[in-house]
Amino acid sequence: MITFKGVTKVYERQGEKVKAVDNVNMTVEKGEICVLIGPSGCGKTTLLRMVNRLVQITDGTIEIGGTEINSLDSIKLRRSIGYVIQQNGLFPNMTIEENINVVPKMIGWDAEKMKSRYKELMEMMGLNHEEYRKRFPWELSGGQQQRIGVARAMAADPPVMLMDEPFGALDPVIREHLQNEFLRIQKDMKKTVLFVSHDIDEAIRLGDKIAIFNRGHLMQFGTPDDILSNPKNDFIRDFIGSDREIKRLSLLTVKDLLKKVAKLGRVKGNTQEYSGDVVMLETDLRTALSVLLSSPTGEALVVDQNNDPYGILSFSDFQTLTGVHPSKLQTIVR
Ligand SMILES: Nc1ncnc2c1ncn2[C@@H]1O[C@H](COP(=O)(O)OP(=O)(O)OP(=O)(O)O)[C@@H](O)[C@H]1O
Ligand SMILES: [Mg+2]
Known part of the structure; x- marks a missing residue:
């Protein structure tokens, strides 16, 4: 479970203050996918990076499983959280296998264990482990790179995953395919996931909960069905689009x-x-x-x-x- 209490981030830029995240309160239950969504610049990446302390909180607290993150060692914290960076962020000078094993290597897994985990993850992602082992990220398609980004974040089997538009910049068909694969994997893994998206259809398909932001404010938080059937205000109504009744129908049987x-x-x-x-x-x-x-x-x-x-x-x-x-x-x- 991840709990945000009064979480606020103020950046200072040349003496000017920018409130990127403003008094966010919400709870993401263990094993759930919460999709963070909203216009560009509304603070999604900032909120995500406060969870693994890559960005320092200005005000408020974040707790994971009841423990305040500031009371933990930041390196240990980061190793217990899988992070898929916006634009996948694979290391260009490392092979695919090395990329996937970055965290396991840091935490001292032996070679055999890393090798079998690499194989297992590649199978999970539907990629041939032999074929890709020695390749470099630039030798892969965009969709394949994104899959490696997800596999790398899952490598040490962290209970919490932060995923910053992991399927962004892909064509709709490949995107839908990866979304379905991810849902299939999540069914067994039951990780607690914060998933940033730009795309309301993606949010509806993947989210157990959706959190919609505007200018650093959490505008509405709820299940896809809650949000589609009871949009709180005009901003949300515009954001989810006029075909919300139809979107909602695809959620129900x-x-x-x-x-x-x-x-x-x-x-x-x-x-x-x-x-x-x-x-x-x-x-x-x-x-x-x-x-x-x-x-x-x-x-x-x-x-x-x-x-x-x-x-x-x-x-x-x-x-x-x-x-x-x-x-x-x-x-x-x-
Ligand atoms: N390091 C920084 N210093 C100053 N301002 C920043 C910094 N990082 C982000 N900001 C500002 O904070 C606000 C939120 O940025 P953030 O990257 O969190 O938005 P986002 O919702 O992830 O946007 P996008 O959808 O484009 O990725 C923006 O106004 C941005 O300009
Ligand atoms: Mg962002």
Whole structure:
């Protein structure tokens, strides 16, 4: 768990004071991904670098697992935190294997252990360990370099990871691929992650929590669903975009919807004779809505994982959930 209490950073630049982070209070739970997002210059990198003490806090405290970071030795602290630097920051004069083993080497792992960890990480990243071992960073594509940056930060298996736009500057397809890989890895690793992003779709996809900043202030903190369904003010509304209802739908499944409209529980009736379109309980709502839109009756049969009929899904259920009239839902999807 990482706790920020009244965290403030004031930089001094030629006698001028710049408040880069202003009285931030928030708690990131153990094992969660919290995405920090906001316009350029709003203080994301500064906040991240205060956690591993590369930037000194002006006011307030940061605690990791209940221990104030200022009471710890800064070198030890940094070794217990994986850090993926904005623009990956691989050492150009080191091979890929050397880059990945920087921290394990510092903390005195033996050669055998480093070798097997290198192999394991490369496998995790979907890269051939033999092929890349002796290569240098400039011999890799942007996407491959970013993967090595992530692998390097994870090398000594730190419980906390700070990731500063690790998938920035990549084309959308590779980006989505790396996001999915990262989620898959995180499922087992359960690290506590602070993840900086510029991209609200990335934040929604990856974040257990999202923290939106503007000019050093934390404007809103919550789950993606909280933020999409209850944006606190105009800044947040503008920031997440006008298609927030649709973005929110992709977070929820048919099962969530049936739960929310209190229709969960097997519906008895004539589902056996139903001949229209079919959706699964686990189908996301964005997909389910497209199915309804193309269904002549405006309804679909819901089936469980055994393909047994479960109930009927209709437009009015969507309306109950989103408060948006079906005719508007149609225009949103298109
Ligand atoms: N070392 C420094 N000295 C003085 N001012 C700084 C320093 N580092 C950052 N700043 C200022 O602090 C503010 C926050 O910068 P920061 O790099 O944290 O923003 P950011 O949200 O990471 O931006 P970006 O999205 O562009 O990476 C900016 O106004 C920046 O100019
Ligand atoms: Mg930054």
